Amino acid sequence: MPATSRHALPIAIPFVLTAAWETIARGLGYDSFPPPDRVLPAFWALLRTGTLWTNTVHTLAVVLAAWVLSGLVGVATGLAIGLVRPVWRMSQTSVEFLRFIPPVALIPVVIIIYGFSNTTELVVAAYAAVWPVILNTGSGVAQVDRRLLEVGRLLRLGFPGVVRKLVLPSALPAIAVGLRLSLAISLIVVVTTEMVGVPDGLGFQLVSSSQAIRYDRVYAYVVWIGNLGLLLAVLALWTERRLMPWRRPARAEA
């Protein structure tokens, strides 16, 4: 496929969907399902007053903090699980139990501890986002080629050297997959926490708009949050490619 159509189609599809939304919403005429041409003005209004900006900054800051925290804890834990067989065996039951606790169920409990604060959002989101990092890091580390570990022994790199120079870089593609999932989960859970518990940020604005029967604003927030997710995903993919140049095909040299 030529480069233009390869990029053009994925970008064209959202416009087609928006057009379909417009047609269907107009046809139905429900108050709770406004067409895009009523959502867009609401969006501009929120942008002009600064409400959108302030709340976006708040939500994104918590998302990034939760992502970094879950990344650090997740990589460290995954490393221990992947490297030390007994740790893997001992932790399996607990991991499978803990990771299926719905983050939403934690919100009331964490609110009791940290109140209606950023910390509550951070803790709940980091809890939810840590599992894909742990599991992907663990399996990535456990799958490091044994031959490469032998090379490490022959070159007498020592245990820290083997981990730093062979195990972590080997597991990097798997870790990146975990981090990408964890970024998406962070955004979803932070917004959820703001919707049902901590009155702040985009999630709270969304719920307030709904309670004020401003469905145009509700949709403006929903679409905006989706776009933030898209932006974060693109940034993550771009960073991933830059960090792992060896996974790119060779540059054609004439």
Place this chain on the structure above:
Amino acid sequence: MTYATANGRREVLRELSFEVGEGQFVCVAGPSGCGKTTLLRCLSGLLRPSGGEIWCRDRKVTEPPPDMALVFQDYSRALAPWRTVARNVQLGLEGRLGRGERAARTERALAMVGLAGHERDYPSHLSGGMQQRVQIARAIAHEPAVLLMDEPFASLDALTRFKLEDTLLDVWDKLRQTIVLVTHDLDEAIYLGDRVIILSAPPTRIVADVAIDLPRPRDQLATKADPRFTQLRQQLFERILEVEPAQETGDAGD
């Protein structure tokens, strides 16, 4: 050397005793599954023999010694895909040598194996033969006194194999390190070595230990056309056939 397997203990190497002189090029050949790789893993210190001892320059080998290097057959697994050619060669030198000395050794080693100019390529962008050259460069960058090679050219096509054999002879001619090369290819053993050791099927012992009195420098065409080459080949081949068990054993030891 005895292995514990699912079907009880399996003796692989028995009463295998030989000495390699400093700077000597020894080739070890034998039928498939005879424990050639096991032998090399013991020599390198990767595997502790269940009985017997390995000595390298007045020191007993229990761990991979610093003045020894091992080149594996499966070059793609033995190289770090995220490191460039130069950084793969430097893997074991980092933290031990200064930047300048490291760069100088890398440059020398790469030039010796004919890879000058490929410093910044990733292994996945190189052909199999070139990847194996990188592994050889990494081994000689350590300036080891002993170089062990486990069927280093077995996964390469015939023409590439001949070129790499000659590269290895050039390298050895310049550095004169002790080389123990394991191969299943009798022609390769005779062409390269000062001496060829033939192993039997398990429990493995030495069935022939023959000095190769072909003149050096050797040449793919002239040496192999030498009547003495044919004579040695026939003599050694007969020894292998004598020890080959009547029926195929079916278990692969390498």
